[in-house]
Amino acid sequence: MTTHRLEPLLNPASIAIVGASSNPARIGGMPLAHLTRFGYAGRIYPINPKYEEVFGLRCWRDIEALPAAPDLAVLAIAAQDVLPMLRRCAAKGVRAAIVYAAGFAEAGAQGAALQAELEAFVAGTDMVVAGPNAMGFANLNSQAHTSFASVFNTAPMQQGPGSVSLLTQSGNVCAAVYAIARRLGVDFSHFINTGNEACVDFAQYLEYLAQDAATQVCVGYMEELRDGPRFIAAAEEFARRDKLLVLYKAGETDKGAQAVRSHTSALAGDQAIYRAAFRQLDIIQSHDFVQMAQLAHLAGYRHRRAGRRVAIITISGALGAILADKFIGAGLDVPTLPQALQDQLRAGIPDYGMVSNPVDVTGNVVNDPGFVRTAMQALAQSDAVDTVLVYAPGYLLDRMADDLCAVSRQYPKLFVAIDTGAATAREQLRAGGVPVFEDIGVATSALAPFLLWQERRRRNRWMAVRRQSAPARAALPDSLDEYRTKRLLAQHGVPAAPERVAATADEAAAAADAIGYPVVIKVLSPDIAHKTEAGGVRLRLADAAQVRQAFGEVLASCRRHDPRARIEGILVCRMESGVAELIVGATRDPVFGMTLTVGLGGVLTELYQDVSHRVLPVDEAMAREMLGELKAFPLLAGYRGRPPGDVDAACAAIAAFSRAVLALGDQVAEVEVNPLLVKEAGQGACMLDALAIPSGQ
Amino acid sequence: MTTHRLEPLLNPASIAIVGASSNPARIGGMPLAHLTRFGYAGRIYPINPKYEEVFGLRCWRDIEALPAAPDLAVLAIAAQDVLPMLRRCAAKGVRAAIVYAAGFAEAGAQGAALQAELEAFVAGTDMVVAGPNAMGFANLNSQAHTSFASVFNTAPMQQGPGSVSLLTQSGNVCAAVYAIARRLGVDFSHFINTGNEACVDFAQYLEYLAQDAATQVCVGYMEELRDGPRFIAAAEEFARRDKLLVLYKAGETDKGAQAVRSHTSALAGDQAIYRAAFRQLDIIQSHDFVQMAQLAHLAGYRHRRAGRRVAIITISGALGAILADKFIGAGLDVPTLPQALQDQLRAGIPDYGMVSNPVDVTGNVVNDPGFVRTAMQALAQSDAVDTVLVYAPGYLLDRMADDLCAVSRQYPKLFVAIDTGAATAREQLRAGGVPVFEDIGVATSALAPFLLWQERRRRNRWMAVRRQSAPARAALPDSLDEYRTKRLLAQHGVPAAPERVAATADEAAAAADAIGYPVVIKVLSPDIAHKTEAGGVRLRLADAAQVRQAFGEVLASCRRHDPRARIEGILVCRMESGVAELIVGATRDPVFGMTLTVGLGGVLTELYQDVSHRVLPVDEAMAREMLGELKAFPLLAGYRGRPPGDVDAACAAIAAFSRAVLALGDQVAEVEVNPLLVKEAGQGACMLDALAIPSGQ
Structure with a gap:
């Protein structure tokens, strides 16, 4: 196994501090204070011609004077001195450097020039x-x-080794999360903040942490990603190695799309794409420092068996109900326990207690340690729940602690405790494999994503789909009118209704005869974006005569609308009807590449933002998941007596659309089927309109 | 001023403990341990024939033996002994009693009978x-x-007097919130949990706390309210006395409506009504114990001037952006500062800092205390912001603490600090009028509702509308068909389109001639709920001949549909068209009485639950606020080139609907206008259909 190129930066065997100071409050002194105080075992070379000695260490005149090239040089010097010093470091054979100085790309044109030079x-x-x-x-x-x-x-x-690494695009955030997590007793591996990322970006650090044996969890904060593919690869490596990745993406409100060319553009905000990508990569997305710290803490228990079905054991009916409400609201399940298990519990719980779930063992029961252990064992063995949560404040939890620890040692299932009082057994429980939370809100906010992650990992659909062979590249026709776009998509399996291009009224009538009535005719013109407004669409034509007449009217109307419009023909399509109309669109995200947006068509979809996003590729199973995420999905599934739609056909069409878009590759900026008509169950789906915008337009 | 009847319960001058124990871990010993340990100054009468003395107090044989009747008797005895003891207490002249025992209404039929007897x-x-x-x-x-x-x-x-009262429907929740709030240093007035509320319910305690001089804030938890009007009156008294009321309502997911008779029923979940009522009563609704405790803490600063426009001062660009994002997401504003103020700040902030808002003063600036004070004074004096938030971790906050306190003493504006580090000046700041939070998420979750409450209070619209005279009671016609329901509503000002009832085809044609074409005809029958399905509606009739023909077809179709249906006539209406259709409905909530639901009509409104609720009465200004809460509101306001709707007319119609429903009073269970057609701006609104369900149906 080769050493990662960031090794000298993050795990150096020797360190030089250029601009060393003897003052521990200065930036040239603080790293030396830390290194000496916390017992770094490698060689330390303070460099400053003004001193003979700092922090009890020999101080060197300059980098050239060092007896050997250090792995890493820390440059605690001003911006304008950085580049000359880097040259000297390179000449000396230094393998890595950290530049503290501000005044580069973040500081106007002059700084940007300095950074480019660097x-x-x-x-x-x-x-x-x-x-x-x-x-x-x-x-x-x-x-x-x-x-x-x-x-x-x-x-x-911390007193021992740590396995949690912090990776942030802000030094202050790094420090803030570290402080919170240390208060929770989280032990760290790496503390990394990336600064301007002139030469090493977020994804490269993530790649390092993915392969770093010490790192089992990464908790990160990012403002923007520079290298999407590298980030995806690093995140996949985290998943492959069963490591947990928790990321806070700054900017919770979507930026308005710069130029809205398609409906999909208006629907695909950048934050929504990050959310989709994180989910596809099994990354837990966080928006809260405490939650991040709690997840880092919980990750220490990730080898225990756990999942979304939670049994809640309390000494209070009210708190059981509150917990159930919060857990269900956060996406977990609180299933009714099987009757046999209820009977086992009832044996030791008085009538006024509850045994269905939440279980209210009542305050008296904790005085019967034999029963507590029996009940916990029964829950540990049950296939009906994945995780057991015990709420008991203060001394009540203390009385149960020995039993909880014993059962937790005996069975692999995760037990979690919440103590809103002041139990003295908290550390005993944590050491015994039982994480303890002090607050219900914090517990919910950390447990829910953690338990859902526990369930999801190891069966990541997207990573499997990504490993399948990419579709062969498809050539782009010269003109991407509606007809040609549909044909292109149809070649990859997106269903199209029968349709033909006609140049004359006779051709149109013949086409309609062949297709079967009723038909729709539409103008084909690269210059007419809004066909209906131009009078370029006629619906429900019932016979050849109507088609002939409409042909003439459409041409006349379009010529009136825009005398210079190039008209390439008239499209004659079968008039289709169905249960619902979807918008299926692909846009290029600057970080993650081609992304898919699916929603129900129409103006309300835009107002309600009722859409689902994924980074491509998307297969049929993922398409089904996307449709299921729509609040309007019931309309497809048969709402209030309406006939159900052909969801299978819609999913197949979406997967085919994904293949088509990937086959077109970087030739297109956006592709959209709007609408994709979903017919009644068993009758399929078909494109009613389609649009492709080549790259660079 | 008379003494409130709960005074002997909550502020007793003497207390007897019936069932006294010398064991401080038993329920008969614990109150005695607390009373003696914490120095209660009133007389204490332990009662138990087994003891001569407990906790250093003389123990009495029985209640009859006491030298005087105590204000309050605490009954630490079993359920079956409670009623006999209450009789003896009454005979003795005891004014109040607390019953600890379980085994009443919560424990089956036998317990319920015992409680009824009590x-x-x-x-x-x-x-x-x-x-x-x-x-x-x-x-x-x-x-x-x-x-x-x-x-x-x-x-x-606590060491001194407290002004926060806790009022919960669960003893365990009371204890849990108390523990959390005490850790934050909140000082309490009353600790109240209501138990089964056999004789004193939540609203009565709230009424006590509203008039209690010691209580300035009430933090509560409720599962269900028994007495809505009393609760409303108590909450209004809180608002009138400028006291803060924070309530957690259990059950965050709506219960399904038991019997869905109107669309409004399906849209008005009980949780939604609680949310609306709380908002109308200036109650802050909480779903989190920590947030409740933090709000209780913040309430101590409620006399400072504050509001939603926040200036964010940080030493980190990243944290400034995070805070701005969170605050805006929580409904606060982070306005760009006026140029003059920016210039003042720029004088002391280096180029790489930011002065627009968030303000990044950069780490260096805190070393310049003169500037910090000048900057804070400028912000304190500015009319452009209501609240100033300072984020500076640990020692950086310590360096600013003296200046912050000085400016806070000098100006009434609220300054708030967030320290994710370990500042030593936290208590100094709190004492100096500057609340300090340790976490960004917690700060946002408490500050946002608090600042919005600060803005809202003292100009509560609903309480003003409620004080207006109630409309005179309207008589209910025998049959509430569509026509009569519309007439009834129209009498109170809900706009109706011209329409007439016709018994024959000739009458229908004459009516249509009078109204003007095109018209719509609809069957009028108390037995046909779904007119369209019965073939009972015909649209766009252009002349008398069409009306005559349609009249016969509608009758025939309805008779085929249901041969036994009573047909009361045919309604001839003008065919109206407009910009959007609203659903405006009133349903009776068991707690809050008649409530109003407004949404855009159609199946998607139900799927998206895009509705707004209020407890009646609602005036035009409140109606406007309701419409503005709809995600689909842009459709009314002129979306993407559509013409804007007559929002004024819609608001007037909603206010008139509110008056009509109140005039009908308890005669109706539900009233619904669906749809209310909103025409283009300036052209009004009108009912297209209406439904009223009398009470008891």
């Missing part, structure tokens, strides 16, 4: 350079501290 | 009886502890 220089070397405008790192397992983060002075230092 | 007895006395199945109370100002809540043994006891 990037150009680094590209010509073997050096790995972090930052600029970064706070530096900490490897909490080797105590390689290369940051000027004061949080290490105030947060309690 | 209620009947108490109704014939002057005694006030709390519970049964209650944990007891605590008055934290007088230290009158009458509960067996162990939380007082573990939570730190």
Whole structure:
């Protein structure tokens, strides 16, 4: 196994601090204070011609004077001095550098030029350079501290090895999450903030953490991704290695699409695409620092068996109901327990207690330790629940702690406790495999995504679909009118209704005779975007005479509408009817590439934003999941006596659309079928209109 | 001023504990332990023939032996002994009692009978009886502890007077919220849990707290309300006295309506009505214990000037953006600061900082205390923001603390701090009028409702509308067919289109001639609920001949559909068209009485639950607010080139509908206009169909 190229940056065997200071409050002094205080075992080379010694270490005059090239040089110097120093580091053979200085790309044109110069220089070397405008790192397992983060002075230092890595695009966020998580007792592996990402970007750090043996969990914060494919690959590696990835994506409100060319563009906000991609990659998306810290904590229990079906055991009916409400609201299940299990529980629970789930064992029962253990064992063995949650405040939890720990040792199922009081047994429980929360809201917010992740992982559909062979590249016709776009999509299996292009009224009538009545005719013109407004559409034509007459009227109307419009013909289509109309569209996301949006057609869909998104490829099973996410899905499934639609055919059409779009590759910017008509169950689906916008238009 | 009848229960001058125990872990010992330990100044009478003395107090043989009648008797005895003891208490002249015992209404038919007996007895006395199945109370100002809540043994006891009262329908919830709030330093006035509410219900306690001088804030938890009007009156008294009321209503998911008779029934879930009523009464609704505790804490700062427009001051661009995102997501505003204010700030903030809002003062600035104070003063004086939030972790906040406190003393505007580090100045700031949060999520969840409440209170629209005189009672016609229902509503000002009832084809043709074409005809029958399905509706009739023909066809079709249907005539209406169709309906909520639901008509409205609710009465301004809450409101306001609707007319129609429903009073169970057609701006609105269901049907 080769060493990852970021190894000297994140796990250096020797560190030089250029611009060393003896003042632990200064950025040139703080990393030295941390390194010496926390016992870094590698060599440390402070560099500053003003000092002979700092923090009890020999201080060197300059980088050239060092007896050997250090793995890593930390540059605690001003922006304008950075590039000359990097040159000297490279000459010395330094493998990696961290640039603290601000004043680069974030600081106007001059700074951007300085950063471009830095990037150009680094590209010509073997050096790995972090930052600029970064706070530096900490490897909490080797105590390689290369940051000027004061949080290490105030947060309690961990006593043993850690397996949680922090990766953020903001130094202050890194410090804030670290402080919260340390208060919860989370032990860390890496503390990483990426700064301006001039030479090493978020995805590269993530790639490092995916293969890093010490890292089992990554908790991250990002504002924007530069390298989508690399990010996807790193996230897949996390999933493959059964590591948990929790990410906070800044910007919870969608930016307005810059230029809305298709309906799909208006529906596909960038935040929605991030949400979809995270879900497809089994990444837990967080919007809260405490939740992130709690998830990092919970991840320590991820090897226990757990899932969405929760048994709630309380000493209070009200709190049982509150917990059930919150868990169900967060997407978990609180199933009624099987009768046999209820009978087992009833044996020890008085009549005024409850045994169905939530289970109210009543306050008295905790005085009967034999029963508590028997009840917990019965729940541990039951196939009807995946996770057992115990709510008992303070001394009541203390009385149950031994039994909980014993059962948790005996069975692989996850037991979780909530104590809103002041139980003294919390640490005993945590060490015994039972995480303890102090608050119901926090518990719900961390448990729900964690338990759903537990269920989802190892059977990720998208990663399987991605491994299938890509469709062969399809050629793009010169003109992408509606007819040609539909033909192109139909070649990949998107169902089309019978239709023909006619140049004359006679051809149109003949086409209609062949297709069968009633028919629709539509103008085909690259210059007429809104056909209906131009009078370019005629519906429900019942015979050849009507077709002939409508042909003339459509041409006349379109010529009046735009005398210069090029008219390529008239499209004659069978008049189809069905149960519902979908919009199925693909747009190119700058980070994740081609993404799919599915919704019910119409103006309300846009107002309600009732759409589902995925990054391509999407197969039929994923398409079904997308349709199921729509609030309007009941309309497809047969709502209030309406006939159900052909959902199977719609899913097949969406999967075929995905293949078609991937086959077109970078030739198109957007592709949209709007509407895709879904007919009654068993009768299929078909495109009624389609649009493709080539790239660069 | 007379004393409230709950005074001896909640602020007793003397307390007897019937069933006293010397064991502080038993329910008969715990209140005595609390009373003696926390220094209750009133007389305490332990009663138990087994003891001479408990907790250093003389123990009395029985209630009859007491030298005087105590204000309050706490009954720590079994359910079957309660009623005999209450009789003896009444005979002694005891004014109030608390019943701990379970085994009443919550415990099957036998318990229910026992409770009914208790209620009947108490109704014939002057005694006030709390519970049964209650944990007891605590008055934290007088230290009158009458509960067996162990939380007082573990939570730190407050040092001075408190002004926050806890009122819950669950003893365990009372204890859990108390523990959380005490950790935040909230000082309490009353600790109340209501138990089975046999004789005193939630609304009566709330009424007590509204007039209680010690109580400035009530934080409550409820499962169901028994007395809606009393609750409304108490909540109004809270608002009138400028006290804050925060309530958690259990059951976050709506129960399915038992019998769906109108569309409105399907749209008006009970939780939605609670949400609407709370909002109309300026009650902050909470779903989280920590948020409740934080709001109780924040309420201590409610006399400072504050509102929704927040200036965010940070030392980190990333955290400024995160805060702005969260605040805007929670309904607050983060307005761009006026240029003059930006210029003032820029004078002390380096180029790489930000001055627009969020303001990034950068880490360096905190070293310049003169500037910090100047900047804070400028923000305190600005009319462009209502509230100033400072995010600075740990030592950075410490450096700003003196300035923050000084400015906070100088100006009435609310300053709030968030410290995700470990600032030592937290208590200094809190004492100086600056609340400090430790977490961004918690801060947002408490600040947003608090600041919005600050803005809303003192200009409550509903309470003003309620004070207006009620409309005169309207008589209900014998038969409530569509025509008569519309006439009834029209009498109160709900706009109707011209329409007439016709008994013959000739009458119908004459009516249509008078109304003007095109017209619609509809069957009028109390037996045909779904007119369209019965063939009982014909649209777009253009002349008298068509009307005559349609008249015969409608009758024939309806007779085929249901030969026994009573047909009262044919309604001839003008065929109207407009911009959008609303559903406007009233249903009777068992707690809050007649409530109004407004939404856009159609099947999607039901799927998306895009509706707004209010408890009646509703005036035009409230109607406008309701329409504005609809996600589909843009359709009314002129969406994507559509003509805007006559929103004014729609609001007037809704207010008239409210008056009509109130005039009908308890004669109707449901009234619905579906649809109310909204025409283009300036052209009005009108009922297209209406339905009224008399009470008891």
